[in-house]
Amino acid sequence: xxxxxxxxxxxxxxxxxxxxxxxxxxxxxxxxxxxxxxxxxxxxxxxxxxxxxxxxxxxxxxxxxxxxxxxxxxxxxxxxxxxxxxxxxxxxxxxxxxxxxxxxxxxxxxxxxxxxxxxxxxxxxxxxxxxxxxxxxxxxxxxxxxxxxxxxxxxxxxxxxxxxxxxxxxxxxxxxxxxxxxxxxxxxxxxxxxxxxxxxxxxxxxxxxxxxxxxxxxxxxxxxxxxxxxxxxxxxxxxxxxxx
Amino acid sequence: xxxxxxxxxxxxxxxxxxxxxxxxxxxxxxxxxxxxxxxxxxxxxxxxxxxxxxxxxxxxxxxxxxxxxxxxxxxxxxxxxxxxxxxxxxxxxxxxxxxxxxxxxxxxxxxxxxxxxxxxxxxxxxxxxxxxxxxxxxxxxxxxxxxxxxxxxxxxxxxxxxxxxxxxxxxxxxxxxxxxxxxxxxxxxxxxxxxx
Numbered sequence: 001x002x003x004x005x006x007x008x009x010x011x012x013x014x015x016x017x018x019x020x021x022x023x024x025x026x027x028x029x030x031x032x033x034x035x036x037x038x039x040x041x042x043x044x045x046x047x048x049x050x051x052x053x054x055x056x057x058x059x060x061x062x063x064x065x066x067x068x069x070x071x072x073x074x075x076x077x078x079x080x081x082x083x084x085x086x087x088x089x090x091x092x093x094x095x096x097x098x099x100x101x102x103x104x105x106x107x108x109x110x111x112x113x114x115x116x117x118x119x120x121x122x123x124x125x126x127x128x129x130x131x132x133x134x135x136x137x138x139x140x141x142x143x144x145x146x147x148x149x150x151x152x153x154x155x156x157x158x159x160x161x162x163x164x165x166x167x168x169x170x171x172x173x174x175x176x177x178x179x180x181x182x183x184x185x186x187x188x189x190x191x192x193x194x195x196x197x198x199x200x201x202x203x204x205x206x207x208x209x210x211x212x213x214x215x216x217x218x219x220x221x222x223x224x225x226x227x228x229x230x231x232x233x234x235x236x237x238x239x240x241x242x243x244x
Numbered sequence: 245x246x247x248x249x250x251x252x253x254x255x256x257x258x259x260x261x262x263x264x265x266x267x268x269x270x271x272x273x274x275x276x277x278x279x280x281x282x283x284x285x286x287x288x289x290x291x292x293x294x295x296x297x298x299x300x301x302x303x304x305x306x307x308x309x310x311x312x313x314x315x316x317x318x319x320x321x322x323x324x325x326x327x328x329x330x331x332x333x334x335x336x337x338x339x340x341x342x343x344x345x346x347x348x349x350x351x352x353x354x355x356x357x358x359x360x361x362x363x364x365x366x367x368x369x370x371x372x373x374x375x376x377x378x379x380x381x382x383x384x385x386x387x388x389x390x391x392x393x394x395x396x397x398x399x400x401x402x403x404x405x406x407x408x409x410x411x412x413x414x415x416x417x418x419x420x421x422x423x424x425x426x427x428x429x430x431x432x433x434x435x436x437x438x439x440x
Contacts, residue, residue, distance in 0.1 A: 006273060023285070025282045025286070045298065052308075091291065
């Protein structure tokens with residue numbers, strides 16, 4: 001094998017080392033792609049919101065369809081109470097989607113294929129949702145761990161399970177996205193490596209696989225962004241509309 | 245083969261994190277904490293900026309655009325509805341006018357026809373009267389002529405008979421005897437010659 005399939009995930013410094021205290025906050029390729037994704041989102045949606053014609057042009061249509069898509073997603077899962085969190089969910093969905101999609105371009109870096117990035121997002125969501133839950137319902141939010149209609153005998157067990165499942169939310173949320181992106185990109189890299197190593201004679205099969213995988217990965221890129229956003233909505237729904 | 249090794253690597257790495265840090269070059273770069281702080285910092289920065297700009301500047305605009313379009317479309321629909329209603333009312337008016345004018349035209353036509361028929365009848369009656377009068381006159385004249393004609397014919401018949409007799413026999417016959425014969429004949433056969 002010419003290249004290790006994991007080298008694509010390596011983070012390296014671009015420019016000088018920047019240190020704040022003992023923390024290294026150097027500008028890296030990961031930072032670069034975070035900025036590229038954010039900028040792309042801002043540019044596209046800025047263009048899409050500039051003019052308001054009764055008959056929208058393509059970019060305006062794109063922006064407005066994304067808006068209604070996310071808006072509908074929130075109202076379907078969290079109801080009308082989820083409206084104040086629309087901007088956050090929209091930014092989250094777009095950031096993850098654009099990071100995933102930029103990762104699909106060869107020789108780019110996939111921001112969301114790093115567990116630390118997805119974990120920070122997931123942890124922020126987890127903490128935020130928990131805080132919102134306690135603000136809205138006070139200690140009553142703990143009722144989330146006590147499902148109604150469960151026999152008393154089973155209750156201790158159920159509560160423990162509920163608490164574990166609640167606490168594992170940030171881990172499952174972050175690992176789901178990270179593992180999907182990493183596995184997909186690694187697979188593509190591996191098949192790409194096969195094309196080279198098998199040469200002109202046998203390389204066609206892995207090449208066709210590679211092509212198919214690219215399509216699949218684009219789907220996965222969208223799907224994982226969607227799943228990430230909709231799970232956030234569901235967690236938010238638990239915090240906003242407490243009904244167990 | 246390579247793939248198998250690779251996946252084994254992933255699994256081993258996931259379960260033995262310490263080994264990953266030890267064998268960093270062959271393991272997952274994701275688990276190398278060297279740039280974690282940097283990533284967290286840049287993520288917070290870029291996502292924060294993205295969130296603030298989207299929520300403060302861009303999303304309200306898109307929302308306003310959508311609302312505006314919605315209301316515009318609603319207004320247009322309402323305006324169209326109003327226009328439709330007014331056009332329907334006008335159509336009704338038009339229909340009314342047409343049916344009224346049709347009725348009027350019918351009435352006028354009827355009246356005119358009746359007038360014409362009346363006039364015709366009057367004229368016909370007067371004409372009939374005139375014709376009847378003339379016919380009566382003519383009939384009277386004919387009757388007069390008829391009466392006169394039989395006498396004249398009788399006279400002619402008498403004169404011609406006397407002349408014929410003179411030529412045939414050579415002697416003059418008494419006119420009164422001839423006229424008696426002619427009268428007798430004309431009385432017997434008068435109906436045959438003159439009708440009634």
